Amino acid sequence: MRLGTARVDGATRAVVVAERSVVPLPFADVGELLGHPTWRDIAESALAGAPDMPADLDLAPVVPRPSKVVCCGHNYAGHIREMGRPVPQHPTLFAKFADTLTGPSDVVTVPDWAEGLDWEAELAAVVGAPLHRATRAEAAAAIAGWTAANDLSVRSWQRHTGQWLPGKSFDRTTPLGPVLVTADELDPGAGLALTCRVNGEVVQRGDTADLVFDAAALLSYISSFTALAPGDVVLTGTPAGVGAAETPPRSLADGDLVEVDLEGVGVLRTPIRIETTRRDADPGPAKEVPHE
Known part of the structure; x- marks a missing residue:
């Protein structure tokens, strides 16, 4: 699975990057997603039914705000x-x-x-x-x-x-x-x-x-x-x-x-x-x- 952080409308959004689509997740970035204990299940479920985003995304650092x-x-x-x-x-x-x-x-x-x-x-x-x-x-x-x-x-x-x-x-x-x-x-x-x-x-x-x-x-x-x-x-x-x-x-x-x-x-x-x-x-x- 490939995860990214995209810049969208002045904010950031965690996404799953699939072969032919980019699927948004309900997290501000990959770091926030990883803080959820079931992050993998959340990302895999999103691939099954969430709407796609444009593939030509403006990508931020994959983890924009790590604590260390x-x-x-x-x-x-x-x-x-x-x-x-x-x-x-x-x-x-x-x-x-x-x-x-x-x-x-x-x-x-x-x-x-x-x-x-x-x-x-x-x-x-x-x-x-x-x-x-x-x-x-x-x-x-x-x-x-x-x-x-x-x-x-x-x-x-x-x-x-x-x-x-x-x-x-x-x-x-x-x-x-x-x-x-x-x-x-x-x-x-x-x-x-x-x-x-x-x-x-x-x-x-x-x-x-x-x-x-x-x-x-x-x-x-x-x-x-x-x-x-x-x-x-x-x-x-x-x-x-x-x-x-x-x-x-x-x-x-x-x-x-x-x-x-x-x-x-x-x-x-x-x-x-x-x-x-x-x-x-x-x-x-x-x-x-x-x-x-």
Whole structure:
């Protein structure tokens, strides 16, 4: 089953995306739907008799308002090698805010002082049941399904300190979608092709079987220290081929089109806009503070 969140008349609406139809659901978005304990039955029943909607929908992020967005870095063996890092013993985690998410075809705009905008194609897991200190088996059973993400990263701001938050959290810079494919229909552990293209050129070509920590391991680990709720999103990392690893490093430019293609899920198509602005947002080097 394929679920999505559509923009309709100034609001959002959860939908079931069938082969030849799109069926509305009585929920504002997929996250709200997943909060209902019988969400799967509700969606399947809607397919049987609900009126269709136009197929050419304006899709929002598949989960627009998760309570948590948790991301894993350095999680593909090939990417770890290209960055010259050791294989981690524990997941390298960081968080995003919900308003970093944007739709699967939305324009991503960053100011021109946000230098080094880079692509990161990712598989994302969406939580379908509450998780707290879950075992691996419990975490696997709680995955509602899978979607694609592009963790667009402003490298210059990511490197201000050892904490990645600023470069990973610019507003509306994380496309998520186009749909959620339920876990019973797709198995990333068996290997799904994950590809990123910039203006038609393939820059990343990965396989989800190359993950060091798979989604079940990540959700179990994360739930050990913070509870996860239905609709929460976990980005599982990016394969080799990011622009920062090229010599010289490569960045996205105004007018570029970035496509993330996840086998079995669909394609994110993201036009890039670099906005000229006079604002000097970079605080520059910290002033030296004398010892007391």
